[in-house]
Amino acid sequence: MTDDLPAAIERPSSVRVGPFVYSIRDMTEIEFHRDNLIGFCDKKDLEIAIWPDMHRQKQAEVLFHEIFHACWNAGGLDGTHDRPDEEKVVVAFGLQFLQVVRDNPDVLAWVKDSFA
Incomplete structure (x- = not known):
């Protein structure tokens, strides 16, 4: 698949979510x-x-979507009986968060710097 964006940065090979490090790979x-x-x-x-x-x-949107599933797990929400539908929550917040990341690099840079 070709796209119109330069591939300046390679996709990361892992992501830390809570105390866990998830590897990232191609399906x-x-x-x-x-x-x-x-x-x-x-x-x-x-x-x-x-x-x-x-x-x-x-691919970036799907990565965020799957990271939200990992957040669900790290947050201890797996296996709870009174939980909202995981897929609905992940879809709703994943797409919105992706837009926040794209539209607010200054906010993300500040947050990252605050935890450096």
Whole structure:
């Protein structure tokens, strides 16, 4: 898949979510066709997989979506009986947060600097 953005920065190979470090990798062809997904978060093996044959912006959105699933897990929300539907929450907040990240680099830089 080609896109119109220069690939100046490679996608990270891992992401820290709470106390956990999730590896980030490309989904395999078998996983893509078997599961009919473009990304997944394996909370047991601490792994995020993303289908690589998409526009880079879509890959970024999927990465944030899967990070939100990891946040759900790190926040202790897995297995709770009175929880809202995880997928609905992740979709709603993932897309909004992606826009916040894109539109507010100064805010993210300040937050990052505050925790340096």
